[in-house]
Amino acid sequence: MSTSLNLIVVEDDPRMRDRFARSFDTDGRIKVLAWASTAREALTALDTHRPDVLLVDLGLPDTSGIHVIEHGHRHHPRCDIMVVSVFGDERSVLASIEAGATGYLLKDDSEEDFVARIFELRAGGSPITPIIARRILQRFQSSTPEQSGPSQPLSEREQEVLNLLARGFAYQEIARLLDVSPHTVGTYVKRLYEKLQVHSRGEAVFEGQRMGLLQR
Missing domain, CATH: 1.10.10.10 (Winged helix-like DNA-binding domain superfamily/Winged helix DNA-binding domain)
Structure with missing residues (x-):
C-alpha cells in the first residue's frame, strides 16, 4: 500500500514517542499532524485536524485515554482509533473497544509492526496483539475462572x-x-x-x- 496516512499521536512517554517517530520516518508514508502528551492536548488536536488514524495511550497524566477515544469516535467517525498501551488487562481492552477503538497493541511490539498494523487498521482490519486476543477469546469460550496467581510466587x-x-x-x-x-x-x-x-x-x-x- 502506497497511500499516505495522517495521524494524531497521543503519548506522554518521550521514549515511546521517539520509537514512533523513528518508525514513521523510516517508512515515509505516515505524517503526524500533531503530538499530544495529555488528554487535553489530544482533544484540542482532534478539534483542529482531521486525522485518518488516532494512536492513543490510555495512561495519560491528566485523565484516561478512554475519554480521547470517545471524543474521537463521536466527532471523527471516519477516523480509525488504535490503542498502544503497556497494559493489556481485560477491563482496559473492553473499555477501549466500547469507546470506539478498533485496534489494540502492546508497547513491546516492534517498530515495524506499528506501521504495518496502522495500515491494516486503515484497511478495515482490527489488529490486536495476539496474547490480548487470546485472553479475550478465552473469556467468552470458558466460564472456568482464570488462574489467580503464578504457578510459583514471585520473590x-x-x-x-x-x-x-x-x-x-x-x-x-x-x-x-x-x-x-x-x-x-x-x-x-x-x-x-x-x-x-x-x-x-x-x-x-x-x-x-x-x-x-x-x-x-
Whole structure:
C-alpha cells in the first residue's frame, strides 16, 4: 500500500514517542499532524485536524485515554482509533473497544509492526496483539475462572522488577534504581518470565495486571 496516512499521536512517554517517530520516518508514508502528551492536548488536536488514524495511550497524566477515544469516535467517525498501551488487562481492552477503538497493541511490539498494523487498521482490519486476543477469546469460550496467581510466587525483588517493567523502565534504569547490575536484572526478568509463563515485557505486564501483582 502506497497511500499516505495522517495521524494524531497521543503519548506522554518521550521514549515511546521517539520509537514512533523513528518508525514513521523510516517508512515515509505516515505524517503526524500533531503530538499530544495529555488528554487535553489530544482533544484540542482532534478539534483542529482531521486525522485518518488516532494512536492513543490510555495512561495519560491528566485523565484516561478512554475519554480521547470517545471524543474521537463521536466527532471523527471516519477516523480509525488504535490503542498502544503497556497494559493489556481485560477491563482496559473492553473499555477501549466500547469507546470506539478498533485496534489494540502492546508497547513491546516492534517498530515495524506499528506501521504495518496502522495500515491494516486503515484497511478495515482490527489488529490486536495476539496474547490480548487470546485472553479475550478465552473469556467468552470458558466460564472456568482464570488462574489467580503464578504457578510459583514471585520473590519480593522479582515483584519490584515487574512493577518497574510495567512503568516502562529499561534494564539499565532498573539496575540503577535497585543498585544491582544489568545482568542481575536480566536474571530476575528471566525468572519472573518463567513463573508467569510469558516471553516478553508486554505479556509479563498483562499477566501481572490480571493476577493483581502490579502496584497502582
